[in-house]
Amino acid sequence: MRTPSNLLPEGFHDALPPFAEAASRLERDVLDTLASHGYARVSPPLAEYEDGLAERMQGASSSDLMRFVDPISQRTLALRPDMTVQIGRIATTSLADRPRPLRLSYSGQVLKLRSGQLQPERSRLQIGAELIGNDSVIAASEIVSVAIEALERAGVTGITVDFTLPDLIDILAAGPLPLNQTQIDEVRSELDMKDAGGLSAIGATGYLPLIEATGPFDEAMARLRAFDTDGLLDTRLDGVSQIAASIKGKASLTLDPTERHGFEYQNWFGFTLYADTFIGALGRGGSYQINRPDGNTEAAVGFSLYPNPLIDAGFGAQLRDQIFLPVGHDRAAAARLRDAGWRTVAALSDKDQAQALGCTHILNGDQPEPL
Numbered sequence: 001m002r003t004p005s006n007l008l009p010e011g012f013h014d015a016l017p018p019f020a021e022a023a024s025r026l027e028r029d030v031l032d033t034l035a036s037h038g039y040a041r042v043s044p045p046l047a048e049y050e051d052g053l054a055e056r057m058q059g060a061s062s063s064d065l066m067r068f069v070d071p072i073s074q075r076t077l078a079l080r081p082d083m084t085v086q087i088g089r090i091a092t093t094s095l096a097d098r099p100r101p102l103r104l105s106y107s108g109q110v111l112k113l114r115s116g117q118l119q120p121e122r123s124r125l126q127i128g129a130e131l132i133g134n135d136s137v138i139a140a141s142e143i144v145s146v147a148i149e150a151l152e153r154a155g156v157t158g159i160t161v162d163f164t165l166p167d168l169i170d171i172l173a174a175g176p177l178p179l180n181q182t183q184i185d186e187v188r189s190e191l192d193m194k195d196a197g198g199l200s201a202i203g204a205t206g207y208l209p210l211i212e213a214t215g216p217f218d219e220a221m222a223r224l225r226a227f228d229t230d231g232l233l234d235t236r237l238d239g240v241s242q243i244a245a246s247i248k249g250k251a252s253l254t255l256d257p258t259e260r261h262g263f264e265y266q267n268w269f270g271f272t273l274y275a276d277t278f279i280g281a282l283g284r285g286g287s288y289q290i291n292r293p294d295g296n297t298e299a300a301v302g303f304s305l306y307p308n309p310l311i312d313a314g315f316g317a318q319l320r321d322q323i324f325l326p327v328g329h330d331r332a333a334a335a336r337l338r339d340a341g342w343r344t345v346a347a348l349s350d351k352d353q354a355q356a357l358g359c360t361h362i363l364n365g366d367q368p369e370p371l
């Protein structure tokens, strides 16, 4: 396991063997899946001008960013907390003239200013894909199914997709169930806690049925449709149902229409990914708008995975066979074994010990021999 160390700030850890390798194997599997669906890799820098980054991050402020002054430009820079924002910048500047839809993938470390209760890490690996220029049901279905395929290719089983409607409360509050901004925040936090008593106490009884519209997808969706008596949400609910239908059989499906944790900028549709063997979320995604430099916006859908907690829990950590090569070993035989997929560990002196160096075999003549 990774050992917290007072050599590093809270929320920062070294990835050690075999976890670091497990993480890069997962990263490779996910990126290969994305590439196979036409997502081209981009690699934005770790830090950017703070004002540009903050401006693009809807629902977050610069006080949520890890910032520092750049001695060269004398300007404040920020470490990226979410690569999706950078992909939006790239899509609407350097790649503004590329035909749409534009499919981009990415992977890298992101930095959160504060750690979450469920995820103490502040430095996290983020791997994802963004489909830019379209947020239709077809585009959203592609994103969800590619996310599932990527996780499956990495060996994750028992996947659950939990759908949400990130802007649901805003829509209801601006229409049939009016609320002012303070009330919106109150209603949201009561819904977060699924607190019926709390909702009643603040006079928002109209929102009570939303607490019940949660759980296995079909039942929860039926309850949500029953709640939507004037058909205001029809198109959204049809859209989310179609996306769910498109991945039926590939994952367990649930609905939590008011879940908003981590959905600061997504609009009509969002989803969180879980795996049976693991308690926390593996990633999330949804539809959103990218602000373009000309003042217009561009629709997009995408997803991001945060696989570190899964890896730390031991996922993909393989103890591989390794063969010890004694001093003076047959170099040609060792090279043939490496070609055949073996990992070799060459002795530097007679003092080196096969077992202590993690070897399972030793090269005897030109043949591997189990230790």
Ligand SMILES: N[C@@H](Cc1c[nH]c[nH+]1)C(=O)O
Residues within 6 Å of the ligand: 082, 083, 084, 128, 129, 130, 262, 266, 284, 285, 286, 287, 288, 301, 302, 303, 304
């Ligand atoms: N970047 C978002 C997920 C996402 C990607 N694209 C759209 N949404 C997150 O990390 O929560």
